[in-house]
Structures are given as C-alpha cells and as structure tokens.
Amino acid sequence: MVLVVRVPAAPSRHRVAVWRELRRIGALPLGQGTWAVPDVPGFADGITRVIELAERGEGEVVVLEATGRGETDTARLMALFTAERQAEWGEFLADCGKFDAEIDKEIDKGKFTLAELEEEEQSLDRLRRWQRDLKARDVFGAPAAVEAEQRLKHCTERLADYTERVFTALHQM
DSSP states (O other): OEEEEEOOSSSHHHHHHHHHHHHHHTOEEEETTEEEOOSSGGGHHHHHHHHHHHHHTTOEEEEEOOOOSSHHHHHHHHHHHHHHHHHHHHHHHHHHHHHHHHHHHHHHHTOOOHHHHHHHHHHHHHHHHHHHHHHHHOTTOOTHHHHHHHHHHHHHHHHHHHHHHHHHHHHTO
C-alpha cells in the first residue's frame, strides 16, 4: 500500500502526530509525504489511525494499492522494508545490552532492593512490548529478529537471577 499524506504545516502538532504514527506502524518513507506499508491485515488499523490524525489536522491521506512493474520492484520494496526493520532490531539489541549491563552493575554494587527490582521489571516489560511491536511489523523476517528473540530470553533469565538475589538478600536481613 502506498500512502500519500498531505497535512498543513501549521499547526505542526498534526503533522508530527501523523509522522509518529507512520513511524510507529513501520511505514517506509518513499519521498516527501509518500509512505509504503505491506498490504497485510496487521497494518490496517495503523492506516486508519494515520487517516484520522491527518483529517484532524485538516489534511488528507490517499491510500493506493500498488504493485511493482516487475519482481525487481517488489523485491526492492521488500528489501527496503526489511532494512528498516533490521535497523529497529539493532536498536532493540542495543537496549537489551544496556539491560544486561544494568543488571551487572546492580549485582556488582550489591544493590538488591525491591525498588531496584521493580525498576528492572519495568525495563524488561518495556523490552517485551517493543519486541512484540517489532515482530508484528517485521512481516518479511529481518535477520536480526532471531537474535533479538534469544537476547530477550537472556534478559528474562538475567532478571530471574537478579530476582532470586534480591529475595535472598531481603531474607538475610
């Protein structure tokens, strides 16, 4: 699907809201005000939200069903879309690394408190939501998705270990 988006420049909040929603659903920017998303059911709600946000800002969205002129065009769009997801998975993996480092830091400092445990649980929940959202829009299967799944499992195991340490420390008091 190709979305041609036109929203007046002022007030800017409407353009920003549309842009954020397009990024959130994983739309691929093709050019000024032109975006592409795979024609699969998982994107329908996001497209509807983009249209609603544009209309609130007195703009419009023209949604076109598009096909490439040949297999090369289709393959190129799939590759571009997958590259965008690959970059997002890269960011996700970096945040998994930060989570891992944070657990290491707390263990090294001996900071085994319920408050810190709650903070780490919230961080892991955020990673889980992010992974779920990325997986939903990664319809062509970016290579880093497999590693991301493994890293999230590792983060979950790290939190379980840290949780045990917190409760052991609390029961020794």
